[in-house]
Ligand SMILES: C[C@@](CO)(OP(=O)(O)O)[C@H](O)COP(=O)(O)OP(=O)(O)OC[C@H]1O[C@@H](n2ccc(N)nc2=O)[C@H](O)[C@@H]1O
């Protein structure tokens with residue numbers, strides 16, 4: 001096999017709580033992670049010329065070691081002393097710096113691909129153990145599906161998928177750095193915490209109503225005051241029949257959950273017309 005085509009899917013956080021700040025600066029979290037059907041496309045090729053070469057359709061993304069796909073390939077190729085080369089063609093569709101784990105998912109897909117194309121023989125669990133060195137969300141992106149994520153995001157318990165619904169994904173014209181958001185979070189002063197255990201139960205019972213009723217993201221306390229446009233998008237969704245609307249991860253992407261696809265389509269049209277969101281997608285779950 002000389003070439004593999006991979007899909008790297010985005011995630012949303014249906015619930016995100018921070019338990020405490022650790023000594024090393026990282027935060028202990030409890031999150032409900034849901035992979036969604038919005039993806040980047042990656043083509044991975046073996047090449048006789050040694051080294052890693054990255055190309056991408058987004059001119060502002062790095063193609064050197066600063067790109068997570070480069071780091072993912074390097075991590076495995078160095079450990080297993082792969083002497084031939086790898087070419088990585090990355091087509092981005094997932095909004096960048098958006099709270100949707102785009103870079104982490106690209107890295108996860110490349111790890112899976114490198115393992116296959118160079119016959120490294122690593123299990124999923126072994127890939128996940130290595131993935132956390134690239135980013136806290138990478139193990140989940142290797143596992144995929146739906147999960148409770150604890151620790152710094154790498155301790156995963158698989159859960160049933162969220163019940164069928166339509167999702168509107170809306171990313172405003174701003175980029176938000178995860179480091180900035182965690183860096184400005186006052187973890188010990190949080191007044192409200194989302195009911196993550198309640199969401200786990202709702203998923204196990206297959207109740208979309210209960211899942212939505214218990215949604216909450218403590219990182220909104222940092223990102224929303226800094227970027228009021230997030231609240232604007234949430235309000236537009238809620239005024240137009242969204243069962244719930246929340247920021248994903250560190251933001252600024254907002255997702256809205258709709259029972260009826262026609263309403264979700266109308267909200268997409270409205271958000272595009274109003275201009276608050278730059279990238280708007282309708283995703284069926
Ligand atoms: C907030 C979340 C929610 O899923 O996602 P995004 O908004 O980035 O998509 C994650 O916790 C983000 O995970 P990820 O983006 O992989 O984080 P990393 O690259 O490992 O870390 C980026 C920076 O975020 C902070 N960080 C990250 C994870 C964590 N549990 N505690 C932290 O404090 C650290 O300051 C770190 O330097």
Ligand SMILES: Nc1ncnc2c1ncn2[C@@H]1O[C@H](COP(=O)(O)OP(=O)(O)O)[C@@H](O)[C@H]1O
Pocket residue numbers: 061062066067068069095096097098099100101102103104106107176178249250251
């Ligand atoms: N493959 C990649 N896709 C997107 N961003 C990347 C990638 N590799 C490195 N980056 C850098 O990582 C930053 C965060 O990207 P991203 O993973 O999209 O954010 P988030 O974790 O909020 O979902 C970007 O600003 C970008 O410069």
